[in-house]
Amino acid sequence: MADDATAARTGLDTTVSHSARIWNYWLGGKDNFAVDREAGDRVAAMLPIIVAQARADRAFLGRAVRYLAGQEGIRQFLDIGTGLPTADNTHQVAQRVAPEARIVYADNDPLVLSHARALLTSSPEGVCDYIDADLREPDKIISEAARTLDFTQPVALLLLGILHHIADTDQAQEIVGRLMAALAPGSFLAINHSTSAVSGAAMEEAVAHWNQVGTPPMTLRTPQQIARFFDGLDLLEPGVVSCSRWRPDISPPGGQPPEVDEFCGVARKPDHAPPGALLYGPSKLKTQGQGESWPRLPRSDPSDWAPPSFAARFAWRA
Numbered sequence: 001m002a003d004d005a006t007a008a009r010t011g012l013d014t015t016v017s018h019s020a021r022i023w024n025y026w027l028g029g030k031d032n033f034a035v036d037r038e039a040g041d042r043v044a045a046m047l048p049i050i051v052a053q054a055r056a057d058r059a060f061l062g063r064a065v066r067y068l069a070g071q072e073g074i075r076q077f078l079d080i081g082t083g084l085p086t087a088d089n090t091h092q093v094a095q096r097v098a099p100e101a102r103i104v105y106a107d108n109d110p111l112v113l114s115h116a117r118a119l120l121t122s123s124p125e126g127v128c129d130y131i132d133a134d135l136r137e138p139d140k141i142i143s144e145a146a147r148t149l150d151f152t153q154p155v156a157l158l159l160l161g162i163l164h165h166i167a168d169t170d171q172a173q174e175i176v177g178r179l180m181a182a183l184a185p186g187s188f189l190a191i192n193h194s195t196s197a198v199s200g201a202a203m204e205e206a207v208a209h210w211n212q213v214g215t216p217p218m219t220l221r222t223p224q225q226i227a228r229f230f231d232g233l234d235l236l237e238p239g240v241v242s243c244s245r246w247r248p249d250i251s252p253p254g255g256q257p258p259e260v261d262e263f264c265g266v267a268r269k270p271d272h273a274p275p276g277a278l279l280y281g282p283s284k285l286k287t288q289g290q291g292e293s294w295p296r297l298p299r300s301d302p303s304d305w306a307p308p309s310f311a312a313r314f315a316w317r318a
Helices: 003-010 019-026 034-046 050-070 090-097 110-119 138-145 169-181 201-213 223-230
Strands: 076-080 102-107 127-132 156-160 188-194 262-268
Touching: 019 034, 034 050, 034 201, 050 090, 050 156, 050 188, 050 262, 076 090, 076 138, 090 102, 102 138, 127 138, 138 169, 156 169, 169 188, 169 223, 188 223, 223 262
Parallel strands: 076 102, 076 156, 102 127, 156 188
Antiparallel strands: 188 262
């Protein structure tokens, strides 16, 4: 990519690295700038496992979407934090199983959106749409996604590699709860999130360096904190695990694939969840740049439905 020409055409700042473009570089893509490659190389020097981690993250997307479209019959997908197009994007995986699948991508990076509109084209039977929105704008995302998705029917919500860009854990949990509250029972939530449970200090140092040179900043969370995003939902086996260990296509003889510092899970919204139920506590969501609280959705009586215990199914470092 010619950095100066791209900057002139799009207005992008090619002097600051960006997570979507660095991820694209680690996956072998070409949609990145010199500053992204430099930052990616520095992180990889501190944490050599990072390239395998990026690929395990991408492979999880494929397995999760194939499962949801194939075994659960999901025909609608809302992918927030799309990232730059590479091989086997959400709509390609879903529409290989079900050509009629409808997919909405949401991102707030102009480069991502320009590439998405050019490259993410639907099958004739299905639909792809694109939303310019930030994860911190759940109402906008749901409203605009309703042009394409029928929210009276199950939807798979994909939050892959994006929640770690929300520093406040309570805010991140409420964003998830607000999005899930808009979805019909029988919908699914798939999350993957960076942690340091495997590499420890090496991952923490790499992220600290990233937060000095890249955008947006990252917040690592423990597997237990990641598991809390699934509160009130029915977590599927094998629970919250390293992306490499979520239903792998192939496992090494006599064992499981090596762990990486991206943990993930998939969960189903139960049939008994009341419409509009907010899964998390007091509102901490703020509109971007305005500092105003989001309107609260009505909460149900907690006695109406009991979130299932998933502690016994919470498997990590097995």
